[in-house]
Amino acid sequence: MDSDIQERMFTLITKLSWTSRERYRRGLEAFIRDCSTSEFDVIEHILTNLRYCTSVDLEDAAEKAGAIITKAWHLDPDDTMIVGLSEPNKTCGSTAYVRAIELQLPRCWDKSINTNFVSAFRHRDGQKNLILIDDFIGTGEKLNKKIESLRNNPKTQSYTIHAISFAGMSFGIDFLSNKLSGRLHSELKLERAISNEDPIERGLHLIEQMESLEKDIFTKPGAYTFGYKKSETAFYLEATNIPNNNFPILWWDKYSDETPRETLFPRR
Numbered sequence: 001m002d003s004d005i006q007e008r009m010f011t012l013i014t015k016l017s018w019t020s021r022e023r024y025r026r027g028l029e030a031f032i033r034d035c036s037t038s039e040f041d042v043i044e045h046i047l048t049n050l051r052y053c054t055s056v057d058l059e060d061a062a063e064k065a066g067a068i069i070t071k072a073w074h075l076d077p078d079d080t081m082i083v084g085l086s087e088p089n090k091t092c093g094s095t096a097y098v099r100a101i102e103l104q105l106p107r108c109w110d111k112s113i114n115t116n117f118v119s120a121f122r123h124r125d126g127q128k129n130l131i132l133i134d135d136f137i138g139t140g141e142k143l144n145k146k147i148e149s150l151r152n153n154p155k156t157q158s159y160t161i162h163a164i165s166f167a168g169m170s171f172g173i174d175f176l177s178n179k180l181s182g183r184l185h186s187e188l189k190l191e192r193a194i195s196n197e198d199p200i201e202r203g204l205h206l207i208e209q210m211e212s213l214e215k216d217i218f219t220k221p222g223a224y225t226f227g228y229k230k231s232e233t234a235f236y237l238e239a240t241n242i243p244n245n246n247f248p249i250l251w252w253d254k255y256s257d258e259t260p261r262e263t264l265f266p267r268r
Contacts, residue, residue, distance in 0.1 A: 005040045018052045027264030042209040050234040061187035065164050066104030068185050077109040080129040084115040093135035093240045130159040137168030138245035140175040192232035217252045224248045242267050
């Protein structure tokens with residue numbers, strides 16, 4: 001192992017408290033083994049700038065979301081539905097955020113809250129407003145498909161749709177906010193972690209090093225190069241499935257030769 005990289009990793013661990021947890025040890029050791037000194041520049045950059053969130057952050061965001069629903073949007077539980085994006089037989093990070101928001105609202109909202117997207121619209125006559133809840137917005141594609149499906153369905157096209165997310169990429173949030181005429185709130189608004197780096201020369205160097213690292217896990221560039229559709233996300237909510245918008249070096253679990261690879265964060 002390169003002693004310079006080891007020293008730099010040790011410095012990172014002393015600065016970033018979350019990296020000292022045992023569950024991240026093997027993923028960090030893999031970075032030390034796999035990186036050249038120059039490639040470690042981009043690892044150092046991503047880890048330093050990664051937005052690492054905990055349940056405390058989620059609860060704080062839910063408190064603000066509850067206030068937005070009742071005080072900023074002035075919505076009423078009698079004609080409003082709150083709906084998560086989970087599908088039948090699938091786990092979804094939105095469920096935890098829906099529940100966190102539920103706990104911040106008065107009990108009169110209980111019957112208006114649904115974690116499952118499909119079952120939420122059964123026997124729901126007379127509703128005027130709809131709040132879609134997600135834990136993370138990447139490109140905005142997934143949520144936009146839900147919005148379009150609702151607008152194209154005669155049974156749901158009359159809803160005034162709002163959306164709330166715990167975190168999201170700025171370009172995805174802006175795209176959806178335009179679709180919803182501004183009726184969208186995201187607690188965290190994230191920028192691309194490399195492309196927006198200043199000065200430009202620094203950004204170009206980081207791009208080059210990330211491309212070099214990704215050659216170890218991909219035989220050729222694809223949909224997840226630099227994260228889904230090059231989202232360049234550096235974000236993780238503790239104890240959840242890391243979004244595929246994140247750089248794959250954080251979660252891709254095999255090398256280009258199909259051998260297993262230790263990852264920093266889990267993704268299923």
